[in-house]
Amino acid sequence: MTTAPLLHRPPADVGNADLLSLAGGTPLARIRTELPYPQPGFWAKLECLGAGGMKARAALSMLRGARRRGELRPGAPVVESTSGTLGIGLAFAGQALGHPVFLVGDTELEASMRQLLRTYGAHLELVDRPAPEGGWQAARITRLRELLDRMPEAYWPDQYNNPDNAAGYLPMAAELAAQLDHLDVLVCSVGTGGHSAGLIGPLRRRWPRLKVIGVDSVGSAIFGQPVRPRLMRGLGSSIHPRNVAHHAFDEVHWVGPAEAVDACRRLARTSFVSGGWSTGAVALVSAWAARVEAGAVVATVFPDGPHRYLGTVYDDDFCHAHGLDRAELAVRPLEIRHPEAAEAVGWARCRTVVDPVAAARPRVSVPAQGGAA
CATH class of the missing domain: 3.40.50.1100 (Rossmann fold)
Known part of the structure; x- marks a missing residue:
């Protein structure tokens, strides 16, 4: 275990408030990369630029x-x-x-x-x-x-x-509402559940028919799949974060690391903007949604840029060592009827969204209220 020394705390209120204006206010980019097929395009909010x-x-x-x-x-x-x-x-x-x-x-x-x-x-x-x-x-x-x-x-x-994690994304929701004339489908990666919970409420109040797709990692417990070791970081979880608004999602997709890597590299080669595991996963699902939802306006969030991932997602030796360059890529999601019906190992989709913690709680039967016999 690597341990850092504990330092004395600095004097009160020593900060740099000038930095605050640099957070948020990020642009939208139109993404038309083939992922892996031609698609009409979707909007991506580039959080790496904040x-x-x-x-x-x-x-x-x-x-x-x-x-x-x-x-x-x-x-x-x-x-x-x-x-x-x-x-x-x-x-x-x-x-x-x-x-x-x-x-x-x-x-x-x-x-x-x-x-x-x-x-x-x-x-x-x-x-x-x-x-x-x-x-x-x-x-x-x-x-x-x-x-x-x-x-x-x-x-x-x-x-x-x-x-307060989710509340931090209310300004992002306001930015999206100002940047888009209309929105039909919102695609969100899910880890702690913060940014999806912060976006969905305000955007559904603006566009009540908004469809929301959650994107998780294979091997993640968030939406009821079995926990497995995960290569992907930044989305998915081995525990059950309470910030996740399970009820707000219309469907969930699980994406595997090989599919995420392929999407990231395609983005980098043709759209210049790219990122890590989460970016690849939401880009893949957003492109799919733009294809299958004819004429729909689709938007997602690219959480960060590619620099952190130069030794993983964009490294040929890393990908070869983990078999990602030899994996058979899914080009469309496998439909499963329930999160417990099958284990997602590549790219899977489910339109039954459950909160596994709530589902595991024992139900308390309430006696019927009737009149005297």
Whole structure:
């Protein structure tokens, strides 16, 4: 396990408020890349062009909410678990608002991302083995709780269950509503559930017939599939985040790493804008939706750019070592009738969306209210 020293917190209210204007306000790009077939095009919001990436929106919202409630004192440290992207957002928010940031990652975190997080001033600790239940995420949370015991004044945003995570994407919803005259289909990657939960409500109030498609990773537990080791990072989960608004999705797609890599590389070669696992997955599903929903306006969010993934998604040796260059690519989703009916191993689609936690709760029978016999 790699351990960073605990530092004294800085004086209260030492921050850089000038940074705040750099978050959000990102453009839309029209994507017409063949993924893998010709498609009429969809809109992609390029979050890589906002400082701190997409997760800076959530990070700022969670820290500001905690400050308003008195849960985060001026200058106090922030401690969080991350697979990388939220870590960048928290590093940005910590600099802007004046809080040291302590992150718990794992040894699957790319070397370039470790270096970048530390370059931005975050203190990074790594767990070196997944937990028997809950995988890397559960192992990171266990280590995070140990840090909280050592830093009782620290604040844990708990991105998976914090409603301020979703609230951070309300400005993005307003941006999309201003940038688009109409929207028929919204495609959202799902990890913590924050950005989808923050977008769906406002956009459905603007366009009540809006169809929402969730995009998950194979091997993820979020929508009721069995938990498996996952190569893809940034979407999917081995635990059940409470921020996920299961009821708001019309359908869910699970995408495999080979399909995501193929989509990312096609985007980079022909549209110049690309990203990582989440970007490839939502691009693939958005192109499919634009083909099958004739005349529909389709939009999605590209959470970050390609730079973090140069040693994985865009690296031939990495892809060969994991068999991604030898995989038979799915060119359309396999339809399954229920998340428990079949395990998704490539690209699958299901129009029955369930909350696996709610489904597992025992039902309480209520006696019928009748008159006297």
